[in-house]
Amino acid sequence: MDIEVIxxxxxxxxxxxxxxxxxxxxxxxxxxxLGILCAFTLYYKLPVLSTIVRFYVELFRNTPLLVQLFFIYxxxxxxxxxxxxxxxxxxxxxxxxGSYMAESIRSGLxxxxxxxxxxxxxxxxxxxxxxxxxxxxxxxxxxxxxxxANVIFLLKETSVFSAISLxxxxxxxxxxxxxxxxxxxxxxxxxxFYVLMLLxxxxxxxxxxxxxxxxxxxx
Amino acid sequence: MEEILKVEHLHKSFENLTVLEDVSLTxxxxxxxxxxxxxxxGKSTFLRCINGLEDIQDGRVILDGxxxxxxxxxxxxxxxxxxMVFQSYELFPHKTILGNIxxxxxxVQKRDKNEVRAEAEQLLEKVGLSSKKDNYPRQLxxxxxxxVAIVRxxxxxxxxxxxxxxxxxxxxEMVREVLxxxxxxxxxQRTMLxxxxxxxxxxxxxxxxxxMDGGSIIEVSEPERFFTEPRTxxxxxxxKTFEY
Numbered sequence: 001m002d003i004e005v006i007x008x009x010x011x012x013x014x015x016x017x018x019x020x021x022x023x024x025x026x027x028x029x030x031x032x033x034l035g036i037l038c039a040f041t042l043y044y045k046l047p048v049l050s051t052i053v054r055f056y057v058e059l060f061r062n063t064p065l066l067v068q069l070f071f072i073y074x075x076x077x078x079x080x081x082x083x084x085x086x087x088x089x090x091x092x093x094x095x096x097x098g099s100y101m102a103e104s105i106r107s108g109l110x111x112x113x114x115x116x117x118x119x120x121x122x123x124x125x126x127x128x129x130x131x132x133x134x135x136x137x138x139x140x141x142x143x144x145x146x147x148x149a150n151v152i153f154l155l156k157e158t159s160v161f162s163a164i165s166l167x168x169x170x171x172x173x174x175x176x177x178x179x180x181x182x183x184x185x186x187x188x189x190x191x192x193f194y195v196l197m198l199l200x201x202x203x204x205x206x207x208x209x210x211x212x213x214x215x216x217x218x219x
Numbered sequence: 220m221e222e223i224l225k226v227e228h229l230h231k232s233f234e235n236l237t238v239l240e241d242v243s244l245t246x247x248x249x250x251x252x253x254x255x256x257x258x259x260x261g262k263s264t265f266l267r268c269i270n271g272l273e274d275i276q277d278g279r280v281i282l283d284g285x286x287x288x289x290x291x292x293x294x295x296x297x298x299x300x301x302x303m304v305f306q307s308y309e310l311f312p313h314k315t316i317l318g319n320i321x322x323x324x325x326x327v328q329k330r331d332k333n334e335v336r337a338e339a340e341q342l343l344e345k346v347g348l349s350s351k352k353d354n355y356p357r358q359l360x361x362x363x364x365x366x367v368a369i370v371r372x373x374x375x376x377x378x379x380x381x382x383x384x385x386x387x388x389x390x391x392e393m394v395r396e397v398l399x400x401x402x403x404x405x406x407x408q409r410t411m412l413x414x415x416x417x418x419x420x421x422x423x424x425x426x427x428x429x430x431m432d433g434g435s436i437i438e439v440s441e442p443e444r445f446f447t448e449p450r451t452x453x454x455x456x457x458x459k460t461f462e463y
Contacts, residue, residue, distance in 0.1 A: 215312065
C-alpha cells in the first residue's frame, strides 16, 4: 500500500464522504417522517389510507434499493418527471427507510398495552395527553433498538448510490480503481470511510438505548 | 346523607352479549360499598362504566348531580374526580414512582410542581414507600406497586375511589399491606366503591355489600347480615364456595 497514493486520494474521498453522509442523513430524516406518519395511519387504522400505506410498506420492503433507485432515476423521466441524482438518492433511501421505520414504530405502539391508556385516562388525561406522556414514550423505548438498526442499515445502503452516477464513496473508489488500478489503496479508503461513518452512529445508538430504556428495562 | 354517585338503570352490552342489565346503585358521601359476586358477573365492567372507560347502552351515571356517562359534553374532564385503581396496578413503567404520582396533577390539574411534590412525598410516607420515590415500577414488589397506584389516585383528590380487584394479582403475603392502606382510607371517611374477592376484608370494611350475579344486582345488605344470613339463594350458593 502506497501512503502517497492514499494522501493524494484523501481529498477526493473526503468529498465523496460528505456527499454520502449528507444524502444518507437526509434520506434517514425523510424515512423518520414517513415512518411516523405511516405508523400512525396503521396504528389508528385510518380507512383507505391504511390500505395505501400497507401497499407502500410491502412494496418497498420487498424490493431492493437498487431497483427502486433505477425506477426513480430512469423510470420517472419517461413520464416527464426529471430529478437530480442527489434528490433521487435521498428520495429512494427515504422511501425504503420509511417502510422499515413504519413497521418498527407501529410494532412499538402496538406493544404498549391498551390498559396503559385507560390508566392515563382514569387520571383525567385527554386522549392526546395519554398518547404524549404515556403511550409514545413507551413505544419509543420499545422501538429504539429497531430504529437504530434501521439507521445503520440505511447508511450502509448508501453504497448503491453509485449506480445512479452519484459521486459517493463507492463511485469514487470504483472510479479511481478504473483510472489508476490502485485497488488496495482505494478499497482501504472505502472501508475506512464507511467505518468512520458508521462507528459513531453505532456508539451513539448504544448510548441512547441505554439511557432511554433504563427506566423500563434496567441495565 | 349526601349522595355522591348515582347509577340509574345502567345497561351495558358488547354487541349481542348483555353484560349489565338495569343496574341501579346510589353511593353516599363517606360510604364504603363493596361489590362481590362470581367471576364474569359484570362487577369490573360496572366500575369501568362509572368512569366512562366503557360506553353504556342505556341508563345514566351521575356524579355529584352531574351526568357523566353518557357524557353530556365532549371533553368534559370528570374522570379526574374519580380515582381508579386497577387489578394489574398499571403504573407507567417509563416513569419513576414520583414521576408516576406527579404527572396527572401537574399536567391535568395544572397544579404547582413544588406543591404536588410535597404532597406526593407526604402520601408516599404514609404508605411507607418514601425510600422508593426515585425507583422505577419494575424495581417494586406487587404490593408496593399497588400502594403507589393508590397514592397516584389519591393525589388527584377524587370525590370517589374505585378499586377493581386490587389484590387479585398479589401474592398472599402482600395482600394485607394493600388492604391496610384501604382500611386506613375508610377511617378517613373516603367514599369508596370496591370490587373484591377478599370476603373477610369486605366484611370488615363495607358499610354495604352489593351482591351481583349475571349482570344484575341481586342483593344489597349490611355486611353482617349478608355474610350470616343472605336473603337470596344465589348469594347463599356464592358464599358457600368460600367455605371448606
